[in-house]
Amino acid sequence: MCKKESLKILFERRSVRSFKEEQIKDSELEIILKAAQFAPSAMGQQPWHFTVIQDKEILNRINVLTRKVYEKSGIPRLEERAKAENFSPFYNAPTYIIVSVDEKSVAPIADGALALGNALLAAEGLGIGSCWIHAVNYLYTTDEGKELFRELGMPEGYIPIGSAAFGYIAGEKPEPAPRREGNINIIK
Numbered sequence: 001m002c003k004k005e006s007l008k009i010l011f012e013r014r015s016v017r018s019f020k021e022e023q024i025k026d027s028e029l030e031i032i033l034k035a036a037q038f039a040p041s042a043m044g045q046q047p048w049h050f051t052v053i054q055d056k057e058i059l060n061r062i063n064v065l066t067r068k069v070y071e072k073s074g075i076p077r078l079e080e081r082a083k084a085e086n087f088s089p090f091y092n093a094p095t096y097i098i099v100s101v102d103e104k105s106v107a108p109i110a111d112g113a114l115a116l117g118n119a120l121l122a123a124e125g126l127g128i129g130s131c132w133i134h135a136v137n138y139l140y141t142t143d144e145g146k147e148l149f150r151e152l153g154m155p156e157g158y159i160p161i162g163s164a165a166f167g168y169i170a171g172e173k174p175e176p177a178p179r180r181e182g183n184i185n186i187i188k
Contacts, residue, residue: 009121009125013121014173014176016091016129016169018091019093019094019170020094020167020168020169021092022094023094024167028123028128029166031122031126032122032123032166033050033052035119035121035122036050036097036116036122037050039118041105041115042107042110043106045102045105047105047111048111049100050098050115051097051098051153052095052096052097053097053152054095058152061148063088063089065142065148068142069142069145070089070138078138090133090135090165091165094166096165097116097119097166098152098154099160099161100155100160101158101159102155102157102158108159108161113161113162116164119164120132120164123166128166128169129166129173131164133163133164133165134163137160137161139160140160
């Protein structure tokens with residue numbers, strides 16, 4: 001891949017919130033996960049664990065539990081979102097990946113975020129839509145959520161830092177939001 005193609009992927013990736021029901025191919029999932037595993041990490045620790053969920057029953061269970069958390073959150077925007085008839089924290093995407101990290105590692109949040117970022121960029125390169133989903137962090141604050149994560153195989157001593165929805169895009173990819181200005185200082 002040339003530099004121009006790499007930059008194109010960086011500049012064209014968007015958060016997609018409308019997915020086809022069709023499951024992504026296993027070969028595409030493998031590439032997304034490999035890209036995540038090749039993210040930089042503090043001191044090379046690679047403290048991440050990836051939980052890939054494509055089972056509709058488990059995805060539905062996550063929906064139900066997350067709706068409960070949102071309803072009781074005290075955050076008006078989340079409470080309002082939970083009222084939606086078609087509520088899905090991951091926008092009904094067919095593939096949902098949770099990134100958890102060893103909380104005793106040197107920089108767990110940064111390492112996990114970089115891994116998830118690599119996964120999102122790899123998906124873009126494959127023509128697969130994706131969206132960072134923070135709901136997993138709210139879900140983990142509940143006893144039911146922690147129990148679910150244990151059932152899903154999250155290692156002991158690990159905490160979720162984020163997740164993402166993946167699937168083929170239904171409709172048009174969103175236009176980029178204007179970039180915020182005044183957030184760069186260059187000191188020479």
